[in-house]
Amino acid sequence: QVQLVESGGGVVQPGGSLRLSCEASGFTFTTYGMHWVRQAPGKGLEWVAFIRYDGSNKYYADSVKGRFTISRDNSKNTLYLQMNSLTAEDTAVYYCAKDPGYYGSGSYWRDYWGQGTLVTVSS
Amino acid sequence: QSALTQPASVSGSPGQSITISCTGSSSDVGGYNYVSWYQQHPGKAPKLMIYDVSNRPSGVSNRFSGSKSGNTASLTISGLQAEDEADYYCSSYTRRNTLGVFGTGTKVTVL
Numbered sequence: 001q002v003q004l005v006e007s008g009g010g011v012v013q014p015g016g017s018l019r020l021s022c023e024a025s026g027f028t029f030t031t032y033g034m035h036w037v038r039q040a041p042g043k044g045l046e047w048v049a050f051i052r053y054d055g056s057n058k059y060y061a062d063s064v065k066g067r068f069t070i071s072r073d074n075s076k077n078t079l080y081l082q083m084n085s086l087t088a089e090d091t092a093v094y095y096c097a098k099d100p101g102y103y104g105s106g107s108y109w110r111d112y113w114g115q116g117t118l119v120t121v122s123s
Numbered sequence: 124q125s126a127l128t129q130p131a132s133v134s135g136s137p138g139q140s141i142t143i144s145c146t147g148s149s150s151d152v153g154g155y156n157y158v159s160w161y162q163q164h165p166g167k168a169p170k171l172m173i174y175d176v177s178n179r180p181s182g183v184s185n186r187f188s189g190s191k192s193g194n195t196a197s198l199t200i201s202g203l204q205a206e207d208e209a210d211y212y213c214s215s216y217t218r219r220n221t222l223g224v225f226g227t228g229t230k231v232t233v234l
């Protein structure tokens with residue numbers, strides 16, 4: 001069965017950096033794009049970033065563009081999110097999610113989600 | 124990017140049917156048959172319930188159904204059960220962002 005396990009969350013000061021990881025199993029990681037989606041405490045879902053199956057294209061929400069970098073290591077079945085210049089508005093649970101498109105360019109929906117990792121930006 | 128509009132809360136008694144709306148515009152919900160729905164229990168990850176307006180993934184109960192009319196999509200839960208109490212989010216393809224936009228979320232309460 002598909003499993004997505006995020007890690008790397010924690011407390012970081014404003015202006016700091018953090019790198020999240022998402023280890024995937026139960027499907028052929030190298031053939032699917034992957035997303036990061038976040039949810040601020042008590043708030044709704046917000047799409048953050050997407051990377052194609054081979055890492056050739058990356059897309060970002062305007063709110064994180066220039067500060068966050070999505071990447072993947074297909075040899076390790078692992079997705080990453082490098083977050084720099086963090087602000088309080090970045091405080092959220094960050095979910096990695098699988099795109100349903102086989103060798104696709106990115107879809108508006110996600111078929112599997114991880115349990116999330118909490119990032120708290122606070123001094 | 125504006126979120127799609129959902130009612131903050133919907134409630135119903137066990138066995139009843141409820142409908143959650145998701146209102147957008149001709150640039151998203153109304154323009155394409157690309158709407159999905161997610162269920163999220165407190166502290167848990169979202170779970171896909173519906174995609175492409177009305178398609179159910181394998182394993183999702185047929186008590187959940189999706190539809191669309193104009194700029195509004197709907198999720199109907201029939202035969203409401205206690206386990207259906209959760210937050211529900213819609214998502215749609217949008218001309219401005221092909222990777223989609225989420226709705227504001229609806230809390231479903233089973234009375």
